[in-house]
Amino acid sequence: MNPVGLHLGPRNPVWVVPLALPLAIFASGELNRALLFVWLLPAAVVLAHAIAAVVEPWVPRRLRIAVMAIVAAAVVTVAEVILRRTQIGSTSETLLMVRLIAVSGAMVWPALAAHSDEGWRVRFLRAVGVAVGFAVGLTILTAARLSLAAIGLQPGDSVAVGFLVLAAGRIVVFMIRDRRRRSAS
């Protein structure tokens, strides 16, 4: 399976391999926050890895994670300044969460998981996969939490319910995987 398909389903960064758990829990509690993070995190991850792919051949291999993190921080700083100027997501809590994109697993993991002989295309595809997988996973998580809140379950947007919805999602993923395995054998 290609990296994009892999992170959309079997290794989804929200539902299966939690790479940005605090961001997913925070963003999925409210529609406006979800709308912001569903495009901002994927855009920041893809842009940072694209820039890092250009910079990294010029630095020693052992410095790659550090370079990746600094490039990500630069991208997030620019995004934060733009958000402040345009008054989008202007609460201090939202801006703090935007800053956390730079050190989230979704940002760092595509570089950390790279093999020493891996080409930049594979890694870039992995970053795109994580970004798209996060957007899809966050959309489903937000829809589930906000639906629970809409039908009258008052703490539907609380952190506890967020984790319970994630647990329920994992059970569904496990059941689908189990059924596929059985039908294959």
Add this chain to the structure above:
Amino acid sequence: MSVTALVVTAVLTQNVILAQFLAPWPFPALLATPRRGALVSLALTVVFVWSATLYGIVYRTVLAPFGLVYLETITLVVILSVSLMLAARLAVALAPARYRLVRSTAPVLFLNAAVFVVATRLPQQVDRFAHLPLAAAATGAGVFLALVPLAAIRHRLDRARLPRALRGDTAVYIAVALTALVVQRLDAAIAALL
């Protein structure tokens, strides 16, 4: 803020994991066993103290006086990245056999949400610079108090005769959700008392 209030706030009411849910990634993997939970908490405490102190110096001498607070993300990430490289170097010098382990875990310890928030918030919250390492260590104690019981619950649930779908990460999420409800109630009770 008094030292006692600072420690109680960092350990309990503003607990990085249980109250703010700024769990390091990959969160469920850190809770595989109580021992791993304890080791990760101790390592995170060292990183909290180191990064909060270094960032505190830069924040109070450069960023705040010159109005460069908007550069705090990149400043902190540079500090964390340099620290990460130093930790890897130190590991090569002190324990070459464990170099691979350090190389794979160090990025997780230095580049995560909890370290970022602790290092950026404490210099703004703590009045006296001398209290900064203490507050950072207290935050680490709060992480220890959160991770070790959660790891123990996970370990116990993994050994219980639960359906396979409920084991592993699913058990972690359920444990965290229940703990979150308890902390929410505690917060409300403390607020009512105050």
